[in-house]
Amino acid sequence: MSVPEAPSNNRTVVLVGRTGVGKSACANTLAGADLFEESNLSASQTKLVNSQTIRVDRSGKEYKVKIVDTVGIGDTELLPDEVLQRLVFACNECVEGINSVFFITKDRFTKEEADAWDVMWQVLFGAEVLEYTSFIRTNFLRFRDSVAVANNKEQLQKTNKYAKRVLPNVKYFLHDDNPPSEYDGKTTREDSREILLKHLIVNCAKVFHPPVLREIKERISEHAKAHQDARDKIRQLEARLEETSSEREQLRIRAGLAQANNNTAIDRNLVNRVLLTVVVRLVQRERERQEREQAERQGMFELLCGACSCSVM
Numbered sequence: 001m002s003v004p005e006a007p008s009n010n011r012t013v014v015l016v017g018r019t020g021v022g023k024s025a026c027a028n029t030l031a032g033a034d035l036f037e038e039s040n041l042s043a044s045q046t047k048l049v050n051s052q053t054i055r056v057d058r059s060g061k062e063y064k065v066k067i068v069d070t071v072g073i074g075d076t077e078l079l080p081d082e083v084l085q086r087l088v089f090a091c092n093e094c095v096e097g098i099n100s101v102f103f104i105t106k107d108r109f110t111k112e113e114a115d116a117w118d119v120m121w122q123v124l125f126g127a128e129v130l131e132y133t134s135f136i137r138t139n140f141l142r143f144r145d146s147v148a149v150a151n152n153k154e155q156l157q158k159t160n161k162y163a164k165r166v167l168p169n170v171k172y173f174l175h176d177d178n179p180p181s182e183y184d185g186k187t188t189r190e191d192s193r194e195i196l197l198k199h200l201i202v203n204c205a206k207v208f209h210p211p212v213l214r215e216i217k218e219r220i221s222e223h224a225k226a227h228q229d230a231r232d233k234i235r236q237l238e239a240r241l242e243e244t245s246s247e248r249e250q251l252r253i254r255a256g257l258a259q260a261n262n263n264t265a266i267d268r269n270l271v272n273r274v275l276l277t278v279v280v281r282l283v284q285r286e287r288e289r290q291e292r293e294q295a296e297r298q299g300m301f302e303l304l305c306g307a308c309s310c311s312v313m
């Protein structure tokens with residue numbers, strides 16, 4: 001459940017989608033500058049996560065827009081565990097909440113996309129994310145033409161069984177085109193930017209707090225508190241050590257100090273450790289999801305075989 005909040009001038013948008021569909025290009029369009037690396041390179045060569053915050057003036061108000069670019073989900077070159085790990089690291093960039101997830105696609109909606117979609121809501125964020133997800137069709141030359149956009153939306157929904165299953169659940173459907181500037185893409189990107197920013201500012205004021213982000217935040221603050229307690233304890237013990245002249249008492253205090261120092265040392269790699277434990281749990285959840293799908297397929301197969309009147313000798 002998201003907590004009701006006063007509308008703020010901050011917006012956080014997370015871009016997800018397969019590698020090469022144009023996430024980083026879309027991020028640059030949103031930023032109005034080349035802040036993200038665009039390429040056809042494989043996900044393994046892409047940075048873990050890249051996030052940039054820009055300021056935007058709209059109708060006399062200043063907005064702070066945080067853009068979080070991620071690696072491709074549904075990417076065959078990465079193991080599911082690696083993808084989840086990268087996504088959880090991206091989540092750490094938006095622990096204050098997410099205004100919108102931009103799910104980016106290019107020309108088609110494939111099984112990989114449907115899988116990525118399922119991982120996003122079933123494994124990572126929970127069903128509530130669908131309320132906050134905007135489906136962005138990039139590389140759409142006629143994005144300024146409302147009739148072409150409406151037709152494409154309708155066609156896309158009928159493409160195949162994956163599109164038929166997923167796309168009717170999509171709340172916002174947007175089209176844009178973000179060609180590289182060497183192809184005279186500047187004005188096209190400016191027009192695309194207008195569409196994306198308007199949507200982000202007008203339709204995405206509400207903040208989504210996915211349980212996974214709340215958990216990351218809570219666990220990090222628990223650890224930070226334990227760390228602070230240990231430091232307070234060290235200070236107290238050091239003061240007592242100065243005051244006491246008894247050797248026995250000094251020995252006892254030194255033992256306490258060693259213990260407290262140990263407690264602060266454990267916390268050195270705190271954020272990474274918290275994130276990795278979250279990854280482990282999500283990977284487990286993803287495995288369970290795959291097993292469920294497999295069992296359903298098997299059940300369907302057995303049902304069909306049972307209903308079939310032919311006998312195989």
Ligand SMILES: Nc1nc2c(ncn2[C@@H]2O[C@H](COP(=O)(O)OP(=O)(O)O)[C@@H](O)[C@H]2O)c(=O)[nH]1
Nearest residue numbers: 019020021022023024025038039139177178179
């Ligand atoms: N013409 C055109 N090219 C695009 C568009 N989006 C991305 N590209 C290009 O496609 C390539 C891959 O895009 P990139 O943003 O790096 O994909 P990512 O892997 O999803 O981040 C880059 O060369 C981009 O410049 C688009 O909407 N139109």
Ligand SMILES: [Mg+2]
Nearest residue numbers: 023024037046
């Ligand atoms: Mg990229």
